Amino acid sequence: MSLQSRQLKAAERNYPVHDNELLAMKYALVKFRVHLLGSRPFVIYTDHASLRTATNSPRLSQRMTRWLSFFAEYNFRVEYKPGKLNVLADALSRRPDYELAHITRVTTDLYDRIRMAYRNDESLASLVRFLTAVKEAKSEWLSPRQRSRLHRYDWQDGLLYYRVEPHEPPRVVVPNDEDLKFDILQEAHDAPSSGHLGREKTFLSVSQVFC
Structure with missing residues (x-):
């Protein structure tokens, strides 16, 4: 079992909720690429129901088009799992001892x-x-x-x-x-x-x- 997370960047905070859900999925695929790419089919569980049909939308943004090109490298399907049933993921993501202790930022021109x-x-x-x-x-x-x-x-x-x-x-x-x-x-x-x-x-x- 592995847990991955990160803070949203400034520009990402302006993304629609739907895009941020896809961003999280993309981030997970990147982080675990070595285990997933070329492997047998796998399942991505999400509590965001519309992700199951995201690839079928007739109107895709340029960002979405790039992401779908990336997703095409993997052999997976998306399954919807309501948040109330996804208690394991919620428990892991809410552990207080996983809070970031210190952030250092260097600002230059x-x-x-x-x-x-x-x-x-x-x-x-x-x-x-x-x-x-x-x-x-x-x-x-x-x-x-x-x-x-x-x-x-x-x-x-x-x-x-x-x-x-x-x-x-x-x-x-x-x-x-x-x-x-x-x-x-x-x-x-x-x-x-x-x-x-x-x-x-x-x-x-x-x-x-x-x-």
């Missing part, structure tokens, strides 16, 4: 600079345009490589994320700006919490967050 720099990166600008298009996006905006890996990208709070491996956390995509890349490395090295790591360890640390 680097993320704002990354957001601005997307506009000047021709390759990423077209991808950002596709992911943020209000009207119907056009696949010809993307390169063949971007189209083949579209399900690995996500756009949240003005930042482009990419999942290098399906089971790993997403990383912030850094535009092709040498000054910006240098400053990211410099700040990672000089941050009080970094312990002034050497060059290789600093790069490894940064590569876990950025790509």
Whole structure:
């Protein structure tokens, strides 16, 4: 038995309830991918009845379309289980000793600079345009490589994320700006919490967050 959870990011708090339920399902599939991908058919139990028919909706958002592309990699079915019957999951999720003891957040202007720099990166600008298009996006905006890996990208709070491996956390995509890349490395090295790591360890640390 394993229990997984995380806090919603700022942009995710604005998602409709239905999308947040699907996000939870996607998160679980990513976390347990090594056990589920290529395995025998499995069942996902949910107390949100509409998830059973989510894939059949005639009107899907771009975010939903990307998620369905990801879900297609797995062999599963969704079964509805009312909350009053799902007492085990509720008990685990409500244990007080699982509360997060401490949260550390580092605030810099680097993320704002990354957001601005997307506009000047021709390759990423077209991808950002596709992911943020209000009207119907056009696949010809993307390169063949971007189209083949579209399900690995996500756009949240003005930042482009990419999942290098399906089971790993997403990383912030850094535009092709040498000054910006240098400053990211410099700040990672000089941050009080970094312990002034050497060059290789600093790069490894940064590569876990950025790509």
